[in-house]
Amino acid sequence: MAAAAKAIKFAYNGALANNLRKFTWNNLWGGREYGLLFHDTYFEPAPEVTEALRRLNLQEPHLFDQRKIRLSRAHTLALHGEKLPKAEWTQYENETWYLKPYLDEIEAEKKARAESSGLIPPYQMKQH
Amino acid sequence: MKTSIVTRSAAATKAHASKNLSTKLSNGLQVISKERSGAVSQLVLAFRAGSRYQSDKQSGLVHHIRNFVGRDTSKYPGISVVWSSAAIGANLTSFSTRDVFGVQMTVNRDHTDTALSILGHVASQPAFKAWEFEDVIPSVKSDLAFKNSYDYVLEGIHSAAFRQGSLANSIYAKRGEIGIYKSDDLNGFASKHFVSGNGVIVGINTNSQSLQHYADELLPINDGSNVVLSESPYKGGDFRRSGKGNDAHIILAGNGAAINDTNALAVQAVFLSHIGRVSPLKFATLPGLSSGLSKLPFGVAGSAFHASYEQAGLVGVYLLANGENANAAVKSAFNILKSPKIEDLEGSKRRAIAEIETNYADGANEAIQRAIIALGKGPGRNALIESIKKVSASDITQFAQKAFAKPSLASYGAISQIPYVDEL
Numbered sequence: 001m002a003a004a005a006k007a008i009k010f011a012y013n014g015a016l017a018n019n020l021r022k023f024t025w026n027n028l029w030g031g032r033e034y035g036l037l038f039h040d041t042y043f044e045p046a047p048e049v050t051e052a053l054r055r056l057n058l059q060e061p062h063l064f065d066q067r068k069i070r071l072s073r074a075h076t077l078a079l080h081g082e083k084l085p086k087a088e089w090t091q092y093e094n095e096t097w098y099l100k101p102y103l104d105e106i107e108a109e110k111k112a113r114a115e116s117s118g119l120i121p122p123y124q125m126k127q128h
Numbered sequence: 129m130k131t132s133i134v135t136r137s138a139a140a141t142k143a144h145a146s147k148n149l150s151t152k153l154s155n156g157l158q159v160i161s162k163e164r165s166g167a168v169s170q171l172v173l174a175f176r177a178g179s180r181y182q183s184d185k186q187s188g189l190v191h192h193i194r195n196f197v198g199r200d201t202s203k204y205p206g207i208s209v210v211w212s213s214a215a216i217g218a219n220l221t222s223f224s225t226r227d228v229f230g231v232q233m234t235v236n237r238d239h240t241d242t243a244l245s246i247l248g249h250v251a252s253q254p255a256f257k258a259w260e261f262e263d264v265i266p267s268v269k270s271d272l273a274f275k276n277s278y279d280y281v282l283e284g285i286h287s288a289a290f291r292q293g294s295l296a297n298s299i300y301a302k303r304g305e306i307g308i309y310k311s312d313d314l315n316g317f318a319s320k321h322f323v324s325g326n327g328v329i330v331g332i333n334t335n336s337q338s339l340q341h342y343a344d345e346l347l348p349i350n351d352g353s354n355v356v357l358s359e360s361p362y363k364g365g366d367f368r369r370s371g372k373g374n375d376a377h378i379i380l381a382g383n384g385a386a387i388n389d390t391n392a393l394a395v396q397a398v399f400l401s402h403i404g405r406v407s408p409l410k411f412a413t414l415p416g417l418s419s420g421l422s423k424l425p426f427g428v429a430g431s432a433f434h435a436s437y438e439q440a441g442l443v444g445v446y447l448l449a450n451g452e453n454a455n456a457a458v459k460s461a462f463n464i465l466k467s468p469k470i471e472d473l474e475g476s477k478r479r480a481i482a483e484i485e486t487n488y489a490d491g492a493n494e495a496i497q498r499a500i501i502a503l504g505k506g507p508g509r510n511a512l513i514e515s516i517k518k519v520s521a522s523d524i525t526q527f528a529q530k531a532f533a534k535p536s537l538a539s540y541g542a543i544s545q546i547p548y549v550d551e552l
Contacts, residue, residue: 054259055257055258055259058258058259058261059257059258059259059311105205108205109205109207112204112205112207112208112211113207115208115211116207116208116211116212117207117211
């Protein structure tokens, strides 16, 4: 399971950055007691994230479904004012930053667009 | 992408007499370079990945792959690929036949190196991203909308002649097959076929050293061996498709020469030049008075037709008749094909050679032709011409007897009067 997290490359990968990441994930983010992964709580209405989720659904529908189930369970818990028992909280070792590859690709595409035609991508165009 | 050997200006075409090249690398990739002293380079990277390699459940797959060219590759987004090729003034096209799939770039000679680097990624590392299907599928639909009558009979003659064999697979997807393939299907096909042992890189008007250097060290192609061919022998049969209007488009064909059989190709070439092709002149419809097709009924236009693949081929005529004279046209064409009465053998041979030489002088599709011939292990121009010179009249009569022993007939349009093949 740690292998899934290890496959993701962050911009800062030193010891300090990794420790800081682990500390913030454990203490400053509130998702683990609801059984969520970090990218479950990413700001969905942002165009890049919406597009990344659309691509996740198309390419890895299984992961998209699992995300949906985690969110549904978390929302039910929050609705009742409950949290999971400590043993069932998400562990840092099981964290997969599953949207990162898609987000990176979208950023690369934005850069490529800016360097070439300069047109904005379709998912950023205003929906009428 | 610059190498240490770069041709910088048009003056270089006069200064550097670039050698012709035809080798096979250690990973199995064939490299072909030909110097034509032209200003435009034609670059082709092609694989034995045509529609004949589709399995029964993959009908229409190569059409989707063909239309995916220009989209994301594994390393570069599609936008960058297309924009950079436009920036150097290159044309990027994909093509596929039943045997071969490839990508061609034509570019001003000065930018060959950049074009090669783009070509390598586009042809051998397509990514087939799942979210690009919705952009590609409308292009497949529009390909079908632009099919004309000749395309219908061309696909039909293959399905008639090869029946359930793999050569009967159409290069087009059927309407109901559009969009049924997913990323994994395309990636599976690509990983099997877009490998070095299965491919050829052709450069016309490029510096052969830089082409070889690129193919040796810089081409991002996966290693792999060539794909084994499944046999698809000629069988013979009918294909009929009715259509509106009074025109009848007909292809009457027989068992032709395979692409690697030089002698048979030579005999077939002389046979077809006797049969006659429609004149390239603007208001001339019929081939010459001494040609085979001059014996067709009045009002019927005809032109010789052939298609050569690995291990099989088709040879015959394409007729354009109308609803009334279609019957007479087909019967007369069959007699012309089966028993050709060649009055002027030397003339036919010379016309066949002239056709090959004119084709060579034209050069517009030379890179694609060389790629197809290299992948099919076909003969070069000179070998074919030498073989043509040795053709005798008895060769041709034997060829015609054998080819049309079991003919195939494909028709589209006003087909009510067209006979079936067993009535001929």
